[in-house]
Amino acid sequence: MIYFFTIILVALIISSYKRYVPVRNVPCLKDGCKDLNATILDIRDYNTTNNRSEDILNIPYAYLRRFNHEISDDNIHVIASDKLELNLGLRFLLKKGFKVISYEIANCPCKKGGFEFGVR
Template sequence: MIFLSICVLICIINFLLSRYYPVYGLHDIDKKEIEINNQFVIDIRDYNEAYKDPVYPGINIPTAYLKRYYSEIPNKDLVVVASNCMERNVGVRILRKKGFNVIGYTIPFQKEKRVKEKQISKERYC
């Protein structure tokens, strides 16, 4: 019984760490830097979100389809576009297991929120 409970606890911890613990070696990259450095962009957001704010040049393969369609991704330095931190962590871990070199990420709407919050806080204190 103790052995079974320890195994279940280890599985739960592994699941939580793989989703929520940050991936080592990733850097937040702006869209301008992607165009300058000629890196390949893979958009792992859902099709509905990627349709609203497309990222060029690159391809859209949602996180749920990465294990099936990873062969369509060229073997270059990759930049991941994700909708949130959990999706980024899961997607980058899948790509690294398949042998890809993921060097950075971008979360488009999160940056817009940060800019708006800074503007609001400046207006309050000015």
């Protein structure tokens, strides 16, 4: 019985780590990646995105596993709606071997001035 609880506890710790611990060595860019030569990947839901630019590749996190072959092998700048979606998306992309060089959280309080959180 104690082994069962130990396995459950380890599974919960690993799940929490993947969701809530920020990914290291991927910086947050407040103003987007205007100066970078990178593919912009928007992993927000289709309903929450308001950009219809052809320069931005929109693949929601829920569809990344199915459509990751459409992402180019260039440098990638990720746009996410919150930290949870960002952490899961970055871990998936890095696991698949993509070069994620930066990220941006839409409607982030750090864009409005003041403090910047989650930069590692």
